[in-house]
Amino acid sequence: MTSIPVRRALLSVSDKTGIVDLATALSGKGVELVSTGGTAKALRDAGLTVRDISELTGFPEMMDGRVKTLHPKVHGGLLAVRDDAAHAASMAEHQIGAIDLVVVNLYPFEATVAKGADRDEVVENIDIGGPSMVRSAAKNHAYVAIVTDPADYALVAEGTTTLNDRKRLAAKAFATTAAYDGAIARWFGQVDQGERFPATLPITLRRAGEELRYGENPHQHAAFYAATGDATPGIGQARQVQGKALSYNNYNDADAALELIAEFRDADPTCVIVKHANPCGVATAATLAEAYEAAFACDTVSAFGGIIAVNRPLDGVTAKAITGIFTEVVVAPDADAEALALFAAKKNLRLLLTGALPDPARDGLFAKSIAGGWLVQSRDAGRVLPADLKVVTKRQPTEQELADCLFAWTIAKHVKSNAIVYAKGGSTAGVGAGQMNRLESARIAAWKAKDAADKAGWGEPRTIGSAVASDAFFPFADGLLAAVEAGATAVIQPGGSIRDDEVIAAADAAGLAMVFTGMRHFRH
Structure with a gap:
């Protein structure tokens, strides 16, 4: 019937x-x-x-x-x-x-x-x-x-x-x-029952809105699904103030920016710029506008068409600076009337207001599909404090070097492996991401820092006197020596290589201070 x-x-x-x-x-x-x-x-x-x-x-x-x-x-x-x-x-x-x-x-x-x-x-x-x-x-x-x-x-x-x-x-x-x-x-x-990985793991998702225009590429199909029962502030739950619907890549990149800026939710004003899920510039400063300018200066080329996230409500001065180049998405807890008015003139810019930032230390599971099944792991909520660090070189890091080490380390956690991050004075100097070996990542990050200095007319790249973070141990001394050549004076890395003694000796010979975290942050 x-x-x-x-x-x-x-x-x-x-x-x-x-x-x-x-x-x-x-x-x-x-x-x-x-x-x-x-x-x-x-x-x-x-x-x-x-x-x-x-x-x-x-x-x-x-x-x-x-x-x-x-x-x-x-x-x-x-x-x-x-x-x-x-x-x-x-x-x-x-x-x-x-x-x-x-x-x-x-x-x-x-x-x-x-x-x-x-x-x-x-x-x-x-x-x-x-x-x-x-x-x-x-x-x-x-x-x-x-x-x-x-x-x-x-x-x-x-x-x-x-x-x-x-x-x-x-x-x-x-x-x-x-x-x-x-x-x-x-x-x-x-x-x-306290089972992190039960024998059967039900995952239930609810599609939010219609299908996306396409997936990672135009020939792929895509949709955004929200996890039922999850109250975590996220990109899918944010209030979109303006701009056309988010694409698959927008969701992915904006999430990467949100996860990184969440690391700084209790810090001074901080700005993150992300391109293709990798941070290309991060800075903390006295104001959001200063943080944006410092983050942008790290890599002005990659920032074009990127995703920006900040840890404070957007103000008009920062919004005006952001509108100086084409930006795909801006993510912020909130925005004042002046910022909203300035962004309104950029019809293609998506502004997402999250209301809050997620807890970077929250528990949860991360799932990835592979042929024939799924890989499931706990979120990388690992963090290190100054008391967790082990100084392995003859020279102790200065207070500023230690602060730069921890800043670079936080960012390296969110850079695709192999990851190398140079940082100085609360700002990234150069980021090397996704290379097949750590030496090339160190060289690329240093080259980017020199290119940024040339474009800005600085007398020297910000890698001079910087701290360098490596998401995993240096398997050979060559990657560390590339950092020395770039001008780094302090190193933070997990340690644990069979050649740690060789790497430590190279650091001592160069007069570097180096600390081990005992924790790595691979991100694939």
Whole structure:
């Protein structure tokens, strides 16, 4: 059957949004309303005639509402194939009436977990009857419509449902119960049982908006999916003030910028410029405008068409400086009226306001698809403090060198391996990313620093007197010697190479100070 009139509807919702209006519309079409507990009360309070589920089943709601819809007169009315003679005979024999529409939304399990409820309350908010009704109705979508989202109430408010609508509603319903069960399974495995990597890892995502224009390249398809139950401030959750829709690459690069600027969320004004998911300039200064100018000066070529992120609300002076070149996306916690007005004149610039920055030390899992499966690991939330550092050279780093080392190290964590970062006075001097060997990364970063100095008319590159960070150990002394040639005076690296003694000796011979972190930050 294609179009089916609704004669009886079963309404049982935890979220009462819009339910009275829907029930009123259905009642006006002559639909019999059957309901449970709090939903029935809300409808009666609105002056509607409602039949209790206990009257339909002949059984009272019991056990604090745990048992009310788990009954043959409910599920028989949902699952019966209407034009099957045997099904019709069973319905007649057992006085089971057909139910043509089910409107259900489930107990707020994820919200209960999110508010920090105790274990008993969390378990009590595992819905049993709701998902059972949803699945029964969705399975029998040839005859029954199932609505799990108030946004779909308008589809059924006229009292008639089409097959195409019932198919779409059924697909949404099964996705809803899958996500719900996934959230429960994750909580039991990862939270209640403390298993970081349970034997089965349900991952449920919800598409946010329409498909993106294309993927990483025009011949690829793409969409953005938000993780259900994750309240972390992110690019997908940011308020887009202006500009055309974000592309796949915009999302990827803006996320890289957001993750890096989050490292500085409690620091002085800081600006990050990212291109193709790698930082090309980072600086901390007394004002955002000064931080932007210093970050931009690090690599004025790569900054064109890049992504900018800041750790403070944008002001007009900074916004004016940013609009001096073409920028794809700007990410900030907020922006003042002057900044908004200046950006409004740049219609192609996307401005994203996050309201807050994510916690860089937060827990979580990172997943990557490979042929035949997924690789899953914990987030790289590793950080080092001055007390964690081990000085391995004869010379101790100065206070300024130590600060530059830690600044460079923080940035190197977000640069694609092999990563080399030179920094001086709270600003990057040169960034070498993604090379197949550490020596080439060190040389490229130094060359970029010299190029930046030539363009700016400085007397010398900022690598002179800088600190250099390496995301992993120097396997040979050659990479360190390239840093010496560039003018670095301090080095921060994980250590752990079988040739550490050789590298330390080279540093001592050059008069460098070098510290080991004992932690590496590969980023592939």
